[in-house]
Amino acid sequence: METNAASAETVEVRRASEVEHFDVLIVGAGISGIGGAYHLSTQCPGKRFLVLEAQDDFGGTWHTHRYPGIRSDSDLYTFGYRFKPWTGAPIATAAEIRKYMGEVIEENDLARHIRYGHRISAASWSGEDRRWTIEATRAADGAQVRFSASFLWMCQGYYRHDAGYVPQWPGMERFGGRIVHPQAWPEDLALEGKRVVVIGSGATAATLLPAIAGACAHVTMLQRSPTYFMTGRNANELADTLRELEIPEEWIHEIVRRKILKDQAKLARRAFEEPEALARELIAGVRAHLPADFDVERHFTPRYQPWRQRIAFVPDGDLFRAVREGKASVVTDEIEAFTEAGIRLKSGATLEADVVVAATGFDLSVLGDISVTIDGRPLDFGDTVTWHGTMFTGVPNMAWVFGYFRASWTLRADLISDFVCRLLRHMDERHATRVTPTLRPAEAGMPLKPWFDLDNFNPGYVLRGAHLMPRQGDRLPWRHTQDYWTDRGDLPAADLNDGSLAFD
Structure with a gap:
């Protein structure tokens, strides 16, 4: 042997x-x-x-x-x-x-x-x-x-x-809860009954928030500035119609692909030729999913023109539904420092948290x-x-x-x-x-x-x-x-x- x-x-x-x-x-x-x-x-x-x-x-x-x-x-x-x-x-x-x-x-x-x-x-x-x-x-x-x-x-x-990008905010070492990055999500992280703050406003934050909204006590999306979102059903009517007509899947894939690409080209062109009109349409789409008294101007009206950053798609408006149902909140502010119990904001307000998710991007x-x-x-x-x-x-x-x-x-x-x-x-x-x-x-x-x-x-x-x-x-x-x-x-x-x- x-x-x-x-x-x-x-x-x-x-x-x-x-x-x-x-x-x-x-x-x-x-x-x-x-x-x-x-x-x-x-x-x-x-x-x-x-x-x-x-x-x-x-x-x-x-x-x-x-x-x-x-x-x-x-x-x-x-x-x-x-x-x-x-x-x-x-x-x-x-x-x-x-x-x-x-x-x-x-x-x-x-x-x-x-x-x-x-x-x-x-x-x-x-x-x-x-x-x-x-x-x-x-x-x-x-x-x-x-x-x-x-x-x-x-x-x-x-x-x-290997690791996502996490800014170094003052006082992080004092925080008594957990700070995690979505790119390295811990398998042992339990959210039941926890107050969660998700830092970020991009596609990751918009995906994560509705996914955990029903599993934790409350989740807050803390953003420095808003992002453009596009809403719609998670379905493609043209594809569904072609399937009803028993068109081969290879044909459906190519036809729908070409239609989407044409629509995307039109959207990109409008972003440069008529950015104000496009911005109004995108924001109106978000407003339609939120309560009438929600401050859309503050929390979902970006400072930049459409397509200067990626537009995140929110299928079936699930992000806004979580906000509308009271399971989630949106706060637009900047971080001054972490405290033992949460995050102190530059406005003077404090967000109490047990878990902070830094959906702050990558390198x-x-x-x-x-x-x-x-x-x-x-x-x-x-x-x-x-x-x-x-x-x-x-x-x-x-x-x-x-x-x-x-x-x-x-x-x-x-x-x-x-x-x-x-x-x-x-x-x-x-x-x-x-x-x-x-x-x-x-x-x-x-x-x-x-x-x-x-x-x-x-x-x-x-x-x-x-x-x-x-x-x-x-x-x-x-x-x-x-x-x-x-x-x-x-x-x-x-x-x-x-x-x-x-x-x-």
């Missing part, structure tokens, strides 16, 4: 020291990574690929976030993949989204390509070897493992999964906080210029999925998947082993702008992390528009031979 154990241990040590090579290595098994794996398997069936995931299962955001009521704030006809019909309610729970993703994995035999519990710490490019070397820690045994890949596809998302994560080197030189991502918001100057054989703020993330993930597969096929046709975005001589003095248009979209996490991100130019292909209706024409038509991509 001792001999067999020693032999098995030797084999495991040898495996840990081996460097497995793949044509493509995908970082992350969330919505982008699973979609990328599907597209690779169908559009580039000859490629050998691997998906590395730090967590113990697939799902990304939908696996990380486990707070009560967790649900999408995008409709699943556009947040779902274009290749797999969505058949449920437009706004879905995390469990329903993970079930859908699990079906994609099972139906397309993707599980054999995924390795969970592998946290990547470093990725280094060797120009001599024409490959990436990826170093990771395997959670099962703590072993340091290495992989190599000809192409690195970053699908790890855009925020830190941007640049390339998954992985240490990246190019031929031994550390990569400063902020010094690069983006190519169509997907690849970056001086960074060979790498693509990054960064989705949309005003449309479903998956729309861009699908577009980038098509592009990466097209690029890989093009490289094979040219017998190229390296591709690097490179500014052409005429673009050497091109004016550069931030990755985000901060006048256009400026939530807290963007303002805190903008300096870490790449820059963009003032012309194609160096722009990052954050606009699906532009990208869906520009990215598929991008000329791979115009000299902006250097092939070797």
